[in-house]
Amino acid sequence: MKTFDTLAELAACVGQEVAVSDWHTVTQQAIDQFADATGDHQWIHVDPERAKAGPFGATIAHGFMTLSLLAGLVMRSLRIEDVRMGVNYGLNRVRFTSPVPAGSRVRLRSELLEAAPIEGGMQMTWKNTIEREGADKPACVAEAVVRYYT
Structure with missing residues (x-):
């Protein structure tokens, strides 16, 4: 897990891959x-x-x-100490570029695209890529906008 002390420290990472999650198995039970x-x-x-x-x-x-796996994968890959809450603000673009068969393992790569101050915190835009182990193409690429409040 990548940990940042402040939002400002994280904002300095615009244009960089910031976090990679551990692998997560997508079970048939979860699909059901x-x-x-x-x-x-x-x-x-x-x-x-x-x-x-x-x-x-x-x-x-x-x-x-x-797509919904994003939330949990982010929580397990990135921590910001001075943030009391993060709120999903929306998605700019989402593509499902390859299937995720039951039993597959996926992980998240998060690149910080933008960071802008808002009242009480910061709005950040992320390029999130969900990879499937052994696949040539990612399973999902989603540009997400998140508001973090301190």
Whole structure:
């Protein structure tokens, strides 16, 4: 985990890769739980037998599930000591560039693109790349805007 004492210290890293998470396994159980939470029970996600004959040879995580992993992967890869809370402000761009089959391991690479002061803290724009172990292309690339408050 990469730790920064202050937002200013982190802001000095604009243009750099700031953090890389540990690997995280995407289980079928987690995919099923996401399907239950969202109501998206498409067979490519939740029917392992049918998915074997599908285009990926196995069930795959929902694209939005892969995107939702960002929060936890960030929390396990980056800490800012003087921040009392961070709030997702939005996404500028998201692409799902390759599937995440059940049982895959993914990790996050975070590059700080911009940092600007706001009242009570700082707004930062991140290029987040979720990699799948052994894959040629990332699973997801998302430009996220986060507001940090001190």
